[in-house]
Amino acid sequence: MVDSSSIETNRRKRRAKTDRIDGVKLLTMLMRYWGGERGLWSVVRVPRVEDEEGRRLHRELASLNKERTRHRNRIRGLLVAQGLRLEPKGDFLQRLEALTLWDDAPLPLELKGELEREYQRLRLGEARGVPWRTRGRADLGRRIRRVCSGSGS
Numbered sequence: 001m002v003d004s005s006s007i008e009t010n011r012r013k014r015r016a017k018t019d020r021i022d023g024v025k026l027l028t029m030l031m032r033y034w035g036g037e038r039g040l041w042s043v044v045r046v047p048r049v050e051d052e053e054g055r056r057l058h059r060e061l062a063s064l065n066k067e068r069t070r071h072r073n074r075i076r077g078l079l080v081a082q083g084l085r086l087e088p089k090g091d092f093l094q095r096l097e098a099l100t101l102w103d104d105a106p107l108p109l110e111l112k113g114e115l116e117r118e119y120q121r122l123r124l125g126e127a128r129g130v131p132w133r134t135r136g137r138a139d140l141g142r143r144i145r146r147v148c149s150g151s152g153s
Contacts, residue, residue: 007022007026007029008025008029029041064125064128067125068125068126071088071118071119071121071125072088072122074118075115075118075119075122076088078111078114078115078118079115082101082107082111083101083102084099084101086099088119088122092119093116093119096112096115096116096119
């Protein structure tokens, strides 16, 4: 597979870039490559299915961490916009009930509802990450070492 942007073109001339022109250029580049011109393009090694499967756990953990950070920052941002500070952890919902604005007025109902929904999404994201954490870092380390050593799954 070749990325279409890697096909050589004369950058000084404005020329059409069609599939037919690209096909001819690809053929000449392929002949040059097999003729010994190895620096023409780089060869990409497609990873094995087992290698990709080994990386999936790490990618999912990274995605979950980003998602949790996004929810925490959203909660903090909504509160800071009202001049308040409250960390989204532990008994957050109970502390949210007792929270008031600077003039001792209660939090607006829409804001309170949004904060509660965002906190529920945060808790859901944390719950999804639990099975990975309970399996332990040792298991993750073993899987990463197997993939890096090339022995697969």
